[in-house]
Amino acid sequence: MELEEKIAGEITMSDNPGKTIKKWREEFRISQLELSEYLKITPSVISDYEKGRRKSPGVASIRKIVNALIEIDKARGGPVIRRYSTGVPSDALIDIKDYNHDISLERVMRLISGTNCSSVGLNRYIRGYTILDGVKAILSFSYSEYSKIYGWSSQRIIFFTGVKMGRSPMIAIRVHPLKPAAVVYIQPDRVDELAIKLANIENIPLLNTDLDVKTVSQIMSSLR
Known part of the structure; x- marks a missing residue:
C-alpha cells in the first residue's frame, strides 16, 4: 500500500x-x-x-x-486511509466515510441538531459523508478533485466548516455535474440568501448545525 x-x-x-x-x-x-x-x-x-x-x-x-x-x-472503517488515498489535499479533507446501508437524512438532522435553511424536503437517504474545510477546499481543490470527495457514492452529505456566508461552497456544487444528497454548514457565521437560492434550484437540502466539527464527525462515524 x-x-x-x-x-x-x-x-x-x-x-x-x-x-x-x-x-x-x-x-x-x-x-x-x-x-x-x-x-x-x-x-x-x-x-x-x-x-x-x-x-x-x-x-x-x-x-x-x-x-x-x-x-x-x-x-474503524479506514477514515485516514481514505483521506490519503483520495488524491484530494489532505489538509482540506477532514473526514470521509461510506455506509453499506441507507440512512435517513431526517435522522441525521435530528442527531446533529440541524436546521433546514432551504425549502427542499428531507425525505431522502444517504450512503456516506464527507467533511471539508470550506476555505481550504475552495482555495486548493481543482475541478477534477471535487469528484473525489464523493467517495463511492454521490448519495452522501457534504459538510463544510469555516463557512462565512456559504456562497462559495454552493457555487462550486452548482457548477459541478455531481451533486450531493445534502449539504451541511458547521457553525456558519450566517447562511447567505444566494446559497439558499442555489440549494433550492439544485434541489439539495441545505442545513446548518451549531455542533463542532469533532462532534459531527463522531456522530456520523457512529452511524456505520
Missing part, C-alpha cells in the same frame, strides 16, 4: 524517528495504549520510542508499527 510505504519511509529517514512515529500515531488518532495492545507490548515501549528514551526501532519494528496503524484504521 502506498500510504504504508510513505509512513515507513518517513520514519526511517527521519532525524527523529520517535517524533515521526508520534506524529503518525496522532494523525491516525490512535492512543499509545491502543497501539501497544495491538502490538502486544507495554505502552511504555511506545512512549520510550516517541520520547527518544529507547533506541530507534529497526526496519522490522517500524513495519510492525506502521502495519498496526493501518490495520487499526481499517477496523
Whole structure:
C-alpha cells in the first residue's frame, strides 16, 4: 500500500524517528495504549520510542508499527486511509466515510441538531459523508478533485466548516455535474440568501448545525 510505504519511509529517514512515529500515531488518532495492545507490548515501549528514551526501532519494528496503524484504521472503517488515498489535499479533507446501508437524512438532522435553511424536503437517504474545510477546499481543490470527495457514492452529505456566508461552497456544487444528497454548514457565521437560492434550484437540502466539527464527525462515524 502506498500510504504504508510513505509512513515507513518517513520514519526511517527521519532525524527523529520517535517524533515521526508520534506524529503518525496522532494523525491516525490512535492512543499509545491502543497501539501497544495491538502490538502486544507495554505502552511504555511506545512512549520510550516517541520520547527518544529507547533506541530507534529497526526496519522490522517500524513495519510492525506502521502495519498496526493501518490495520487499526481499517477496523474503524479506514477514515485516514481514505483521506490519503483520495488524491484530494489532505489538509482540506477532514473526514470521509461510506455506509453499506441507507440512512435517513431526517435522522441525521435530528442527531446533529440541524436546521433546514432551504425549502427542499428531507425525505431522502444517504450512503456516506464527507467533511471539508470550506476555505481550504475552495482555495486548493481543482475541478477534477471535487469528484473525489464523493467517495463511492454521490448519495452522501457534504459538510463544510469555516463557512462565512456559504456562497462559495454552493457555487462550486452548482457548477459541478455531481451533486450531493445534502449539504451541511458547521457553525456558519450566517447562511447567505444566494446559497439558499442555489440549494433550492439544485434541489439539495441545505442545513446548518451549531455542533463542532469533532462532534459531527463522531456522530456520523457512529452511524456505520
